[in-house]
Amino acid sequence: MTPEERDHHRKGPITLRGAQLPDRTTDQRLLEEDGETDWVHADPWRVLRIQSEFIEGFGALAELGPAISIFGSARLGADSAHYESAVEIARGVVEMGYAVITGGGPGIMEAGNRGAQEAGGVSVGLGIELPHEQGLNKHVDLGVDFRYFFVRKTMFVKYSSGFVVMPGGFGTFDELFEALCLMQTHKIDLFPVVLVGRDYWQGLLDWLRTTVVEGGMVKPLDIDLMRVVDTPQEALEMLRKYARKAPVS
Template sequence: MTPEERQHHRTGPVTLRGPLRPTRTTDQQLLEQDGPAEWAHKDPWRVLRIQSEFVEGFEALAELGPAISIFGSARLGEDSPYYGCAIEVAKGLVDMGYAVITGGGPGIMEAGNRGAQEAGGVSVGLGIEVPHEQGMNEYVDLGVDFRYFFARKTMFVKYSSGFVVMPGGLGTFDELFEALCLMQTHKIDLFPVVLVGREYWQGLLDWLRTAVVDGGMANPLDIDLMRVVDTAEEALEVLREYTGQDPAAGEVGGPVGDPARAAAER
């Protein structure tokens, strides 16, 4: 058996290798179309598994305290300037009194966890079952593996006081727009969303402000929920500006947001 065939696959707390690795993820099995009555035999039992993921996540993170999530590409390694930037952002967050949450994987996620751990802070990884699972990076101190994306997303939103979003792909976009949608629809309180890397993000922001806002499909205030910066220190300064609080003094955890946006909405 080749090393590739021996790659492990994590499904919740279970690790599968070799011929036992499944060909489909748990999310695929949940969302696929079964036979006419197949759902009646499978889906009610899946509800219990979903429930257990929420219970395990809530239990693991309930006493975490104030935290900021860092998102970004799993494909950017130590040779990328954004990897070093994510380390510095994480260290700064720890100095501000925050725990750091990432997706627990490689690349920018690893950098975020590494910075938090090296600064002596709490380094959290929320992993997900994917076809080519790579497991938690070595810098995660508190790790929770999820089968279902929606359970994992709930943990990111519930336990984060803000998002720092480094350059990334579809998974990074997913988390970014999920947060923006929840704030736009008042499902969650406003919190800071900081985009790092103006050159990378500017094209997207320009498109949102022209095709989307000028087309009447979004309020310009919704786009202003995002702040774009170029350096770790600028990102940290935006977070200080948004919160206006001292996390080290125990004054973090309440609603945070952009006062100008809140006033405009009123």
């Protein structure tokens, strides 16, 4: 049967008719020496890339054990008090028996990895492909780079026994509210979300407790999913009380 005589074409589980009929089979396109390369950007191929990222992430982190994720601004340097606090918190987290996970970049992320590394713990960085490539900081011992934010966020949630959230911008807010939404909707078990820096976070908490709660958008108990502290010692105490316990070495 010639292509002109066909009324349909089966492409795996997909059936094509009319104007959707292809002029070549999938194998023909695959084996063409100088065929078009647009297919590497098509959605079916993108799904395989997404799948491979999940597999790589799960494979790299499956035996990590209990870990605490530390989030915060990439724009805060080593001269920032928040940077020093993140280093101290990471050291304490390792002493408690946890690994430390960050986004792997500069600023607060670097501070978290540095503290973990200096304390002799496991320092994990989950990087992300950005237009202005930053790369993983030098204090990351186990690093995984991702193309897709949603895959990366899955890894943070799946392998964390608690979140420590330092001052940060949209990326930090994204991770914070992702965790809160998943806990609020019972998609994941409760774990501690510790906000460090009352001066930075209090305005947000006040707005949530008034405008948002009083407007009926969330319940007062939803706000209690977050704990706000000022010092590294207070942050570590919250983790001791509420995080899933690390095994005794």
